[in-house]
């Protein structure tokens with residue numbers, strides 16, 4: 001009798017707990033966006049002086065970017081709650097997951113910055129440069145056969161494959177994350193976008209039954225990637241709650257800037273783009289119909305303004321209120337990125353856009 005009750009009880013649990021992005025209170029949420037501040041002398045959000053303070057907004061109050069009470073070193077915040085669903089079920093082979101990052105997540109032991117660790121990293125990076133370059137892309141996808149989420153982010157060596165830790169290497173610079181909750185039927189489109197992006201995968205499990213439903217995803221997990229025409233894929237992804245995100249993915253063969261050659265012309269709006277820039281700068285082009293300008297300084301919430309050199313997030317923001325797009329993704333605006341796979345995901349939402357547009361303190365202009 002007890003066994004029967006337990007069976008009924010756990011059967012019930014597995015029906016009601018579908019996989020989803022989780023909010024700051026560990027409740028299901030349709031989507032959330034976070035902006036982690038660079039390490040600087042500020043008191044809001046808490047943790048900013050240690051490089052782990054972040055702002056948060058979600059679908060329940062789009063545009064309302066709030067300082068998070070718990071910083072990223074805590075496991076009581078949206079990102080950790082979202083990932084914890086996977087960590088607590090990592091041995092369940094009926095679930096699909098993939099973790100990918102162009103800068104591979106180190107194991108906990110390797111995290112200490114020893115000279116030996118540094119040498120190993122150097123050797124690895126030389127070996128990598130000889131191999132086919134993976135896409136410049138970072139994220140986690142986790143689904144059961146009913147629902148799941150896609151977490152897109154900019155943090156190198158994150159997340160670990162087995163437990164939640166915010167890495168030391170993600171502290172100095174600003175970083176962003178976007179989480180979207182989907183029904184299972186959207187997974188095949190995510191697979192297609194990853195097939196173009198060519199992610200470097202460090203942890204994955206694809207159940208056979210799901211492989212049949214998601215052919216591009218199966219290729220990605222098998223190490224294959226898109227080559228030849230077409231060089232990009234633009235797809236609308238609709239969240240479980242009915243919000244449409246426009247996903248842009250380019251393959252390495254695209255050989256142009258994602259933002260100027262694909263995102264701006266498709267959205268039909270000029271963009272201000274904040275990404276990592278170190279050399280390989282794309283020259284300004286003032287004769288484009290929908291031009292792209294680099295952001296120079298960011299002012300997030302009530303925090304101190306910071307220069308783009310403190311930012312590792314990859315954000316594109318429309319400059320027109322009539323096309324209120326905010327794009328969060330994983331590729332930089334540098335000529336070196338022309339030949340890397342990568343993408344961005346854009347939300348058409350006036351409240352989100354107003355918040356993000358106000359974050360641009362200074363941008364270049366023609």
Ligand SMILES: *[C@@H]1O[C@H](CO)[C@@H](O)[C@H](O)[C@H]1NC(C)=O
Nearest residue numbers: 282283284285286287288289
């Ligand atoms: C600027 O854009 C125009 C229009 O697409 C193009 O013809 C031209 O080659 C571009 N110039 C540079 C310097 O990239």
